[in-house]
Amino acid sequence: MAKRSLTPFLWFLFGGGGMVSAMLFPVHILLFGLAFPLGMLEAPGYEWLHALVVHPITRLYLFVFILLPLFHAAHRIRYTAYDLFRVQPSLHQPIAVVCYGAALAGTLAAGYTLLTIS
Amino acid sequence: MAETIRLEVSRYRPEVESEPTLQSYEVPYNKDWVILDALNYVKNQIDGSVTFRWSCRMGVCGSCGMMANGEPKLTCAVPLTDYDPTQPIRIEPLQFFPVVRDLVIDMSSFLEKLSNVKPWIIRDDVEATEAVEFRQTPVELDAYKQFSMCINCMICYSACPVIGLEPEFTGPAAIALAQRYNLDSRDKGKEERMDALDAHEGLWGCTFVGECTKVCPKNVDPAGAIQLYKMGSATDYLKSMLLPWGTK
Amino acid sequence: MSNPSLAPTRELKLYRRPISFWWWLDRPAYFKFVVRELTCLFVGAFAILTLLQVRAVGEGPEAYAAFAAMLASPAGIGFSVLAFLAAVYHTVTWFPAVQTTIVLRVGEQRVPGSVITGAHMAGWLVVSVVVAYIVLRG
Numbered sequence: 001m002a003k004r005s006l007t008p009f010l011w012f013l014f015g016g017g018g019m020v021s022a023m024l025f026p027v028h029i030l031l032f033g034l035a036f037p038l039g040m041l042e043a044p045g046y047e048w049l050h051a052l053v054v055h056p057i058t059r060l061y062l063f064v065f066i067l068l069p070l071f072h073a074a075h076r077i078r079y080t081a082y083d084l085f086r087v088q089p090s091l092h093q094p095i096a097v098v099c100y101g102a103a104l105a106g107t108l109a110a111g112y113t114l115l116t117i118s
Numbered sequence: 119m120a121e122t123i124r125l126e127v128s129r130y131r132p133e134v135e136s137e138p139t140l141q142s143y144e145v146p147y148n149k150d151w152v153i154l155d156a157l158n159y160v161k162n163q164i165d166g167s168v169t170f171r172w173s174c175r176m177g178v179c180g181s182c183g184m185m186a187n188g189e190p191k192l193t194c195a196v197p198l199t200d201y202d203p204t205q206p207i208r209i210e211p212l213q214f215f216p217v218v219r220d221l222v223i224d225m226s227s228f229l230e231k232l233s234n235v236k237p238w239i240i241r242d243d244v245e246a247t248e249a250v251e252f253r254q255t256p257v258e259l260d261a262y263k264q265f266s267m268c269i270n271c272m273i274c275y276s277a278c279p280v281i282g283l284e285p286e287f288t289g290p291a292a293i294a295l296a297q298r299y300n301l302d303s304r305d306k307g308k309e310e311r312m313d314a315l316d317a318h319e320g321l322w323g324c325t326f327v328g329e330c331t332k333v334c335p336k337n338v339d340p341a342g343a344i345q346l347y348k349m350g351s352a353t354d355y356l357k358s359m360l361l362p363w364g365t366k
Numbered sequence: 367m368s369n370p371s372l373a374p375t376r377e378l379k380l381y382r383r384p385i386s387f388w389w390w391l392d393r394p395a396y397f398k399f400v401v402r403e404l405t406c407l408f409v410g411a412f413a414i415l416t417l418l419q420v421r422a423v424g425e426g427p428e429a430y431a432a433f434a435a436m437l438a439s440p441a442g443i444g445f446s447v448l449a450f451l452a453a454v455y456h457t458v459t460w461f462p463a464v465q466t467t468i469v470l471r472v473g474e475q476r477v478p479g480s481v482i483t484g485a486h487m488a489g490w491l492v493v494s495v496v497v498a499y500i501v502l503r504g
Contacts, residue, residue: 004351004355005317007316008316008352008354009352009359015467018456018460021412021453021456022453022460022486023493024494024497025412025457026450026454026457026490027493027497027498028416028497030450031501032437033443033450034446036437037437037438037442037446041502043434046431049423053420053423069412069413070413072406073409073413074410075406077406077407077410079325079403080403082283083279083325084400084403086283092318106413106414106417110417116424117420117424130381133379137381188392188393214385216380216382217382217383218378224380257471257474260474279389279396279399282385283389325399325403326466328399329395329396332395341466342466345467346467349468
């Protein structure tokens with residue numbers, strides 16, 4: 001098999017992130033961003049949230065929750081720069097590196113936080 | 119007096135003008151006519167210098183694609199009665215293509231892209247294909263049949279903003295036709311085609327706007343073909359990464 | 367021209383229409399496409415916000431109270447309203463796109479795309495209820 005670009009892999013991350021954010025982001029934003037701050041629902045206590053976050057399954061859940069959508073966003077921002085803002089082709093490569101690089105940095109930060117949290 | 123409708127036809131005569139202008143023609147609003155009939159009326163009765171491509175008049179040859187009121191249309195398939203006779207119909211050449219003259223576009227970039235993706239059955243046992251028949255089940259035929267209805271009319275190219283923004287992009291019909299052969303059980307050329315398409319100008323320039331599918335006069339689904347193509351190559355990539363010994 | 371047989375027989379003076387910066391207003395579908403792509407800004411921002419939330423939980427009750435207060439500020443609520451609308455728009459445009467990448471067969475019949483999209487919508491509802499149930503159990 002001939003050498004393939006990394007793009008199929010990045011597209012896979014993009015697709016996975018699209019799926020994760022489509023399934024989970026509305027309910028998370030609705031709860032933590034609107035329902036609790038506006039008092040529409042009683043916010044869960046700190047103890048419960050802490051117990052949830054340190055649970056191994058939740059750690060894994062949160063890692064995927066952050067990792068994939070970051071790559072999803074990076075991918076779409078990259079293409080928006082190409083198609084909407086129509087940056088010169090010479091900037092295509094640097095923009096791709098910055099977008100995916102930022103997603104990777106966010107992923108590493110998430111990994112570190114989720115491994116060290118106690 | 120019989121009812122008429124006005125056609126505003128884009129004229130570009132490179133020997134006298136540097137950009138297109140619109141010229142108006144009044145034609146009968148004949149309820150049995152398609153847009154192409156009205157254009158032929160102009161050419162035969164009013165102004166023989168109006169230049170456009172057409173051939174079969176029956177939605178098979180794919181020559182008569184033009185913009186009608188900003189929408190890419192196969193003009194032999196669109197009845198005049200789709201339009202209000204009190205409003206003019208603006209006829210322009212397919213957008214995103216260079217214009218040769220009036221309504222005629224330069225399709226050489228498309229032909230080159232088309233041949234680059236090798237839209238034919240590829241096998242290394244070529245001798246065998248001349249002597250042997252390769253049978254297909256209805257399910258195997260069904261896998262690609264829809265995509266084989268493409269008539270290369272380039273209407274999808276005129277609906278695809280990526281083609282306008284990045285003219286090097288291979289584009290809907292060519293990628294869909296590559297996928298049509300990838301999905302053919304007789305074909306072994308998937309890897310070869312991917313060599314040409316695994317690039318930003320190939321498969322990955324597509325951002326799934328989806329308009330190619332909506333405008334297709336033959337109900338081909340190029341957007342779906344490209345999506346399947348991306349999914350297939352992403353899956354192949356993951357397989358080769360996770361099971362490096364498992365591919366071939 | 368790599369293929370000489372495709373080259374025009376004489377030099378043509380071609381007209382190329384320039385593409386406007388406002389191309390995405392030319393057709394409603396282009397505009398919807400751009401909105402769909404821009405939802406990713408909120409997706410990315412909310413992923414980072416969630417990371418900050420996790421850190422705040424890890425740092426203790428005071429840090430988390432400060433984080434919650436930030437979300438309850440007018441700017442926080444404003445962001446959440448926009449992010450929620452963007453996320454829902456992302457969801458309802460994502461599932462119809464997913465169906466195009468999947469070929470499912472039952473026997474010899476291909477499962478219609480609308481069924482696949484519908485199953486995702488139903489899954490979305492179930493997953494949302496499960497997440498809300500777990501979060502609210504405390």
